[in-house]
Amino acid sequence: MTPALTLGDVLRRAAEHLGKTSETARLDAELLLAHSLGRQRIELYTEFDRPLSDAELDEYRALVARRARSEPVAYILGEWGFRRLTLAVDRRALIPRPETEIVVERCLARLRDASAPRVLDVGTGTGAIALALADELHGARVTAIDVSADALALARENVARTGLDVELLEHDLRAGLPPGPWDLVVSNPPYVEPEELATLMPDVREFEPHVALIGRGATEAVARAALDELAVGGWLVLEVGDGQAAATAALLDDLGYADVATTADLTGRDRVLEGRRVGG
Ligand SMILES: C[S@@+](CC[C@H](N)C(=O)[O-])C[C@H]1O[C@@H](n2cnc3c(N)ncnc32)[C@H](O)[C@@H]1O
Numbered sequence: 451m452t453p454a455l456t457l458g459d460v461l462r463r464a465a466e467h468l469g470k471t472s473e474t475a476r477l478d479a480e481l482l483l484a485h486s487l488g489r490q491r492i493e494l495y496t497e498f499d500r501p502l503s504d505a506e507l508d509e510y511r512a513l514v515a516r517r518a519r520s521e522p523v524a525y526i527l528g529e530w531g532f533r534r535l536t537l538a539v540d541r542r543a544l545i546p547r548p549e550t551e552i553v554v555e556r557c558l559a560r561l562r563d564a565s566a567p568r569v570l571d572v573g574t575g576t577g578a579i580a581l582a583l584a585d586e587l588h589g590a591r592v593t594a595i596d597v598s599a600d601a602l603a604l605a606r607e608n609v610a611r612t613g614l615d616v617e618l619l620e621h622d623l624r625a626g627l628p629p630g631p632w633d634l635v636v637s638n639p640p641y642v643e644p645e646e647l648a649t650l651m652p653d654v655r656e657f658e659p660h661v662a663l664i665g666r667g668a669t670e671a672v673a674r675a676a677l678d679e680l681a682v683g684g685w686l687v688l689e690v691g692d693g694q695a696a697a698t699a700a701l702l703d704d705l706g707y708a709d710v711a712t713t714a715d716l717t718g719r720d721r722v723l724e725g726r727r728v729g730g
Contacts, residue, residue, distance in 0.1 A: 640665025
């Protein structure tokens with residue numbers, strides 16, 4: 451009789467298998483196994499020698515097979531961490547990224563001393579930025595818009611899940627922004643050019659909503675529209691694609707924003723732009 455596979459064996463095999471398609475194979479394997487066993491990831495380390503039952507193996511194999519077909523781990527798990535929150539995630543909206551946590555960081559830095567600031571998140575997706583700001587910026591009044599009814603439905607679930615107060619509106623930024631004055635307009639707009647879609651990883655290209663990825667001119671549209679609705683002295687904070695920071699900084703300068711500054715993400719790439727509206 452073949453000895454039963456232990457948890458450690460299974461993890462090793464899954465990581466090897468996923469290594470053909472994923473750069474984070476061991477992490478993926480652990481996250482999926484912890485999820486399917488209903489454990490914290492750290493708890494796996496105390497059970498390496500435990501044999502898995504056939505039912506446990508079957509369930510895990512099904513999850514690994516999904517990941518091997520490039521489905522993002524976050525969609526398989528159905529939830530993902532962002533700042534202090536754990537948000538529901540699925541194919542209706544983009545998975546919140548680590549660099550977007552830096553966007554929130556810059557918003558907090560700019561508004562830390564403001565009392566009851568009015569905040570608008572443009573293209574909210576899961577609601578990540580809006581919810582993190584409602585969570586971390588005491589007294590903020592946060593509104594979030596998205597053109598995608600699907601994304602808004604997911605954001606609504608996240609509002610309920612977190613118990614935070616965020617107003618959600620279905621609204622196309624190309625019609626201008628909802629009336630301010632806003633003390634902060636923040637956006638991680640779609641910034642992939644249509645012709646770049648083919649160059650994206652299959653995880654992104656085949657699973658995340660294209661309305662969240664592709665958006666020719668969306669960054670400029672937000673920067674222009676924000677000038678009409680920001681309070682004088684109010685801040686615009688934008689996430690931009692890798693390689694887009696210098697052009698976006700020049701755009702903000704041209705549009706008359708003051709104190710234009712760029713912040714790098716954790717890998718040293720310039721990804722976050724900010725500027726302040728001045729004058730009337
Ligand atoms: C890159 S995703 C960002 C999602 C979320 N804010 C985050 O950072 O994880 C861009 C979002 O903008 C939304 N969007 C795209 N075009 C839009 C438009 N014209 N008006 C409003 N929202 C739009 C998409 O539906 C998507 O949710």
